[in-house]
Amino acid sequence: MPWHPVYGGAPWGVPCAGVTAAQWRASKLGVMTAFPPVPGPPSAQNIELIEALREDFIEAGFTNDGVAELLGAEAVAALDREQVVPGQLRVQSELSQQMPSAEADSTGGPAAEAETLSQSQRCAVLTALWLVAVPVTYHQVQKALPRTGVEGLRQLGLAVLGPEAVWPACDLRPYLVETRAGSRDLWVTSDLSSHQVTGALPKDHVLGVGQASLTLAGITHRRPVQTALDIGTGCGIQLLHLLDHAEHVTGTDLSPRALDFARFNLLLNAPALELDPRNLEDRVELLEGSLLEPVAGRTFDLVVSNPPFVITPRQAGETESDRYTYRDGGREGDALMQELIAGLPAVLNPSGTAQMLGNWESSADEAWDARPRSWVSQAGLSAWFIQRDEQTPAEYAETWLRDASEERSIQDYRRRYGQYIADFASRGVQQIGFGLIWLQKPAEQQEDTTPWLRFEQLTGEIQQPLGPVIGQTVQRALAAHTDEAGVLQKALHTPETITEERYQRFGAEHPEVIIARQGTGLRRSRPISSAAAGFLAAADGEFTAAQLITAVCSLTETEEDTLTQEVLDLYIEGYVEGYVEQ
Ligand SMILES: C[S@@+](CC[C@H](N)C(=O)[O-])C[C@H]1O[C@@H](n2cnc3c(N)ncnc32)[C@H](O)[C@@H]1O
The missing domain is CATH 3.40.50.150 (Vaccinia Virus protein VP39)
Incomplete structure (x- = not known):
């Protein structure tokens, strides 16, 4: 993969500002010959309006968790595969419940004004608009984003106003990040992706x-x-x-x-x-x-x-x-x-x-x-x-x-x-x-x-985020590169996430292959010598690596230089941890 x-x-097209109703209806019937130009990027001019939009998003529960709850696991998984149909069905069902009538919507009269949407309906309107390419009405947008309004969205360049409906001008989705201070709800805009436009993607x-x-x-x-x-x-x-x-x-x-x-997303x-x-x-x-x-x-x-x-x-x-x-x-x-x-x-x-x-x-x-x-x-x-x-x-x-x-x-x-x-x-x-x-x-x-140079192929599954593992691995590799003796003086222990696999033919006295396997991070697995298996079994943080190597080598009749090199590799790759850094 x-x-x-x-x-x-899905071949879903989006109309742009300046598209007439007739043109748009024709395009839906597949008779439009030239697709309208792609909308411009969002505008970062009006900071107050961007702040209003953010407040509207928070109030509508338009967050990673809010969208996940609204759509359910299957539709979210489908979205990850760029498939919008399960999500479309879900938001359509949510929007059809107790939404303003078509008449109230088109007139915008007192009945429509009084109408309020539940938080989940507000989230559904925004999910429909930006995530699953379902057109929404002016009235729905107005109710979902009361501070920003339809006109605000147009000014920010986030939506285009068709004759009957509001359409997305870009992709806009919640994005949850883990920071040093905990999780944060963010939002990211980018161009409409392939399921929201017809034909090949534009070059820019x-x-x-x-x-x-x-x-x-x-x-x-x-x-x-x-x-x-x-x-x-x-x-x-x-x-x-x-x-x-x-x-x-x-x-x-x-x-x-x-x-x-990028500027808009930062703001x-x-x-x-x-x-x-x-x-x-x-x-x-x-x-x-x-x-x-x-x-x-x-x-x-x-x-x-x-x-x-x-x-x-x-x-x-x-x-x-x-x-x-x-x-x-x-x-x-x-x-x-x-x-x-x-x-x-x-x-x-x-x-x-x-x-x-x-x-x-x-x-x-x-x-x-x-x-x-x-x-x-x-x-x-x-x-x-x-x-x-x-x-x-x-x-x-x-x-x-x-x-x-x-x-x-x-x-x-x-x-x-x-x-x-x-x-x-x-x-x-x-x-x-x-x-x-x-x-x-x-x-x-x-x-x-x-x-220090390392080139390796790891094509199996890995566990993200790998940043900490990468940081630790290079730190250890550089230490071993310049101060091998210092590393060997560390008391090492084998973490619980490391397991051993032994392979031998039926009746054989000893295993022919021993594999050490990581359950986390890069999820490496590497064949190891029986001396190294003995080292990993004994490494519980009580003795230094050098002491253990000497003991294991005398029991297994192994050259100390050979096991030392293997232990250094295991340490760099995270098969053993520095238990008490000495
Ligand atoms: C694969 S996208 C990466 C976008 C984003 N950093 C990310 O991690 O998803 C590559 C980016 O490089 C930009 N790019 C293309 N040619 C470039 C060049 N010669 N110099 C700088 N940026 C370039 C593109 O406009 C595009 O935004």
């Missing part, structure tokens, strides 16, 4: 919170830092997380449309993010430009990026407007990853870290990590790459053509599919890897030390 977002969806589409966004947010080690940079910020989702542990954050993007969404969530909406610049900076250009000459403690890494066949004479900005960096092959990694040392402070997602190509006679290794060795960075998935050129083409709903035009789909295949063949590419990246610039006093 690829871990990046793949959008499927601004991505919402997709699987890849969540993956990056989950793997980021959230240590307190002064400065953090998010390259290709999109709707600003990573910034919302970074503000919890960075004093100052900078988001860059090539797309001004994306930066408008909408200002109190939860501890931002002063009138002085956003105190803690946040949004810069337009390509990759690291907007921050040339500056350095940061932490860089995160879900970059536009998707490998795309280049076309003669193509311009920026021919590319899906949200995923295509406009380079050949995986050159964008190489360029970005090469530029990182210049924008990282000493000991500064970068966490990213990425793609890399490999040919038939190349290991998957050949290219990533060459990128980091040229940049002089410590690195940990975890390959999570691998696809053939054909699988890759299918994934990304589906992602932008390009299969909705069969001719374009065939043409583009062929181009992907030809493009990969031109570079002899057989596999495309997807994965997680951690990088670190050496500390000032360690510039001459050999960088």
